[in-house]
Amino acid sequence: MSAISQRRMRPRFDVNGWLFVGPALALIATFMVFPILHSLWMSFQTGLGVRLSFGGMKNIYRLFNDPLFFTALTNTFIFFLVQVPIMLTLALITASLLNNPDIKFRGLLRTAIFLPCVTSLVAYSVLFKSMFVANGLVNTILINLGIVDVGIPWMTDPFWCRTMIIIAITWRWTGYNMIFYLAAMQNIDRSVYEAARIDGVPTWARFLHLTVPMLKPVILFTTVTSTIGTLQLFDEVATITGGGSAGGAAGPGNSALTLSLYIYNLTFKFAPNYGYAATVSYVIVFLVAVLSFLQFFAARERKA
C-alpha cells in the first residue's frame, strides 16, 4: 500500500479524532490518573480524617513497625502462593482432558465447569460460608464418609479458615482459567499429539512435554492475572469472615486479613487514616508493577 493511500485511509488526529477519544481520556484522567497521583501524595501525609500534615517518611517507618500490616502481607502471599498453583494445575488438567474430541458430553461438561464464573464474588462467598458452618453440610459429609471424626473448625482455626477461603476461590476461578487454556489448545496442531501417541509417549508425558510448553504464554498470562487478582483479594474475605464490618476480625487471629481488607479497615472502619492507608495501597501498586514487569520480561524472552 502506498504512502498516499495510507494517509487517505488514516486521516490525521484532527477535531474528529479528539472528539472520539476525548471523553474517554477525560474520564480516565479524572478517575484513574488524578486519584493515583493524589494517593501518592497522600502517602506522605499523616493525621486523622481530613486534617493531614506532611509527614515525610513517617508512614513508611510505621509500615515496617506495623504487625497488622505484616499479617496482611503474609496472608496475601499465602493465598496466592498456595491457591494460584492449585487452581491453575487443576484448570490445565481439566482443559487438556476436555480438549479430547472423543470425550462425550464435552460441551455440557465445559459449561458446567465454567458456570461458577457467573456468580458474584459476594454471592458465592455467602454460599460457601453457609456450607462450611460448624455442624453444616461439609462437616456432615466428611464425618459420614469417615474422613474425619469431629467436624473441622473452618471458622475458628486460622489454618482451616484459610483453607476454606482457598477452596472457595478455587471453585470460582478454575473454570475461568480453563477457558483460556482450551482456547489456546485449539491452536495446537493435533497431529503432533497423534505422532507422539503413535510413538508410544504416555499420556502424562504428552501433557508435560507437549501441552505445557506449547501453552507457556497463556500459562504465564493466567499466572500473572490470577496473582494480581489475589493481591487484591477483598470481597471473599470480607464476606466470609465479616472482617469489613464494625467489630469483626478478619477470621480467627486475623488469619484472613488481606492487604485490600486492611486498607479498607484503615480508611472506613478504624479512625480514618487516609495517609497511612495510601502508603499500604502503594505496596500493592509496587507488587503489581513488579509482576507486570516480570510478565513483560518473560514474554520478550520467549520471542527472542
Add this chain to the structure above:
Amino acid sequence: MTSYGLKQRFSTVVVYVFLGVMAFLSIFPFLWMVIGATNTTSDIIKGKMSFGESLLLNVTTFLTQVDAPLVFWNSAKITIIATVLTLLISSLAGYGFEIFASRFREKLYTLMLLTLMIPFAALMIPLFMLMKQFGLINTHIAVVLPTVASAFIIFYFRQSTKAFPHELRDAARVDGLKEWQIFFLIYMPVMRSTYAAAFIIVFMTVWNSYLWPLIVLQSNDTKTITLVISSLGSAYYPDYGAVMIGTVLATIPTLFVFFAMQRQFVEGMLGSVK
C-alpha cells in the same frame, strides 16, 4: 493387547470420573442455593440436602428485611446506565485510536494502557474523597462514573477495529457521510458481535461489583443487591433462608445472560487474548 485395552479402558474411566467430579462440584453450590431457598435457617446450617417447605417463609422474611424491588431496581439502574455509557464512550475511543493518526496517538494509548496496572485498592481512598467533594456520596452517579473510563474495553475495541473493513469507511466517505455518521450508522452495526462480548464483560463487572459500591453507597435506599446479600450474610448468625433468596435473585440475571449469549460470553471472558 488385552492388557493394553484394559489399561485404556481404565484410564477412560478415570478421565470421566475426574471430569464428572469437577462438573458436579462446580454445579453443586447452585443446587445448594436453590435447595437452601426452600429450607429454614436451622435446616441449612445442619446441612439438609433435600427440598423443604419454607420457600414462602424465606421470601417473606427477605421482603420484610429488604426493600427488594428498590434494591433490585438500584442494581439494574446502575448496571444498565454504566453498561450503555461504557460501551459508547469506550468504543468511540477504541475506534478513534485505530482510525485517526497523530503524533501523540501511540504515546497517549500506551499511557492509557498503563492505567490497567493500577490496583483498585490504591484508587479507592482518593476516589472516595473526590466523590465527597463533588457531593456524590450516596448517589448512583458515583458508582457509575469510575466504571465508564475502562482502559480494557477501549483496548478491546481498538483490537477489534483492526478487523473493520476500510473499504466500508472509504465508500461512506465518498458518499459524503460525516465521521460520526460513519461510526453510528456503519461501525456500530457491523461490529455488533464485539459489542455483545464487551457488553458481557461490563455487565458482569458492574452487576457483581462490591467494594466500590460498599464505599460510596452508605444509605439503605441506594444499596444494590450485592451489598444487601453481603450485609445479610456477614452477620454473626445470618438468616441463611433469607440470604439464599437474595443470592438467587442476584444470580438469575447473570445466569440468564450467560445462557442467552453463551458464545459471546466466552468470547468476552477471553477478551482479546487470542
